[in-house]
Amino acid sequence: EAGVAQSPRYKIIEKRQSVAFWCNPISGHATLYWYQQILGQGPKLLIQFQNNGVVDDSQLPKDRFSAERLKGVDSTLKIQPAKLEDSAVYLCASSLGQKVLETQYFGPGTRLLVL
Amino acid sequence: EDQVTQSPEALRLQEGESSSLNCSYTVSGLRGLFWYRQDPGKGPEFLFTLYSAGEEKEKERLKATLTKKESFLHITAPKPEDSATYLCAVQGRGGSNYKLTFGKGTLLTVNP
Numbered sequence A: 001e002a003g004v005a006q007s008p009r010y011k012i013i014e015k016r017q018s019v020a021f022w023c024n025p026i027s028g029h030a031t032l033y034w035y036q037q038i039l040g041q042g043p044k045l046l047i048q049f050q051n052n053g054v055v056d057d058s059q060l061p062k063d064r065f066s067a068e069r070l071k072g073v074d075s076t077l078k079i080q081p082a083k084l085e086d087s088a089v090y091l092c093a094s095s096l097g098q099k100v101l102e103t104q105y106f107g108p109g110t111r112l113l114v115l
Numbered sequence B: 001e002d003q004v005t006q007s008p009e010a011l012r013l014q015e016g017e018s019s020s021l022n023c024s025y026t027v028s029g030l031r032g033l034f035w036y037r038q039d040p041g042k043g044p045e046f047l048f049t050l051y052s053a054g055e056e057k058e059k060e061r062l063k064a065t066l067t068k069k070e071s072f073l074h075i076t077a078p079k080p081e082d083s084a085t086y087l088c089a090v091q092g093r094g095g096s097n098y099k100l101t102f103g104k105g106t107l108l109t110v111n112p
Helices: none
Strands: A005-007 A010-013 A019-024 A031-037 A044-050 A053-056 A065-068 A075-079 A088-095 A110-114 B003-007 B010-014 B019-026 B030-038 B045-050 B056-059 B062-066 B070-075 B084-092 B106-111
Touching (some): A019 A088, A031 A075, A075 A088, B010 B019, B019 B084, B045 B062, B070 B084
Antiparallel strands (some): A005 A019, A019 A075, A031 A044, A031 A088, A044 A053, B003 B019, B019 B070, B030 B084, B062 B070
16 A cells, blocks of 8 residues: 655755645545654644645644645645745645544655755 | 653663653543654654553554553664654644644664
């Protein structure tokens, strides 16, 4: 079974530029999550989708971050404009979406460096 | 707000030297506690889910236990390939039903 796919794996941009990350979840998984992991920290949830609807985006900095999952499958996370403090690993995870308590499976992440 | 504290931050062991990692948590009603392993440059890899106090789960050299306030990840006779960051996360009953709150992790290094 294929895992969660993410691209690109690495990205280096200047501050105030924009950047987008892509995620394709495990086939059949209805719930998709985006996490931010700053060096030395645990992952922090940014946004959670159930199919193509947003379940929780309370920790998403909405003035600069946006995310969509238009067809209920793959998803895009965008940052515009980027700040130095956005340097982090952006992890995508997915779960079946059938029960409240489910295992979340993570992709390899996109490593973003903002200069 | 759910909180997770992991200790120690880093642990260095000799191959075969058993030890334990700690995860203390504060949560408004625990649905589940998760352990993940994260290798450098990779995403977290699922290890265990624990649901209630007294529960134990094992996988190879790893054994996870749960009490009402903390969880332990016991590593028996570790090998160099067990070197990784071990992350603990909780899912509580308050707020978002699915949200995981992670600790900062314990960086384990096993020397041959």
